[in-house]
Amino acid sequence: MTNIIASTALKARQLTEEEIHEIEHEKTHYPYAQAVGLEALKIVQKYQGWVSDESLLAVSEYLDIPPDDLEGVATFFNMIFRRPVGKNVILLCDSVACWMLGCDDLKAHITSTLGIDYGETTEDDMFTLIPVPCLGDCDKAPSMMVGRELYRNLTNEKIDQIIAGYKAKA
8 A cells, every 4th residue: 555545645534433433342362452353454444345455544643553564464365355346255266176176167256157257246246256266174175165154065046056055145
């Protein structure tokens, strides 16, 4: 964010009462406020759906962390979304185990079914597809997560059922 925020003269948005309350709670678990940066970004994302530049600046100001440092944290952790995402984020594992067991074919099936590629969101904002290097579930590969739900031993048919289930909840 070194030049992006500085060059566009963005202003921090106001954190909500709920966000501040949760950030203050997290601060009780850490020896100094700056250590709460990642948790604060997660809290903002929980309420906003993603972490905009304005939200990152708000957290930066609130915790007195330089924006560049917080951007480094935000971009290091792949579960902090710096762009808008769909209601359901699909994290498709592409580790060696998942790759050996067909994640490329599963990715092609998801792409065909939803009409999106990695990093894209469906037109109805229902799904975003993101690759993830490992979900730590190699013995049940291939696997993916949708939100907080882990799905294992995937096949095209299982993926169709999973997607249909999320669409039915909408």
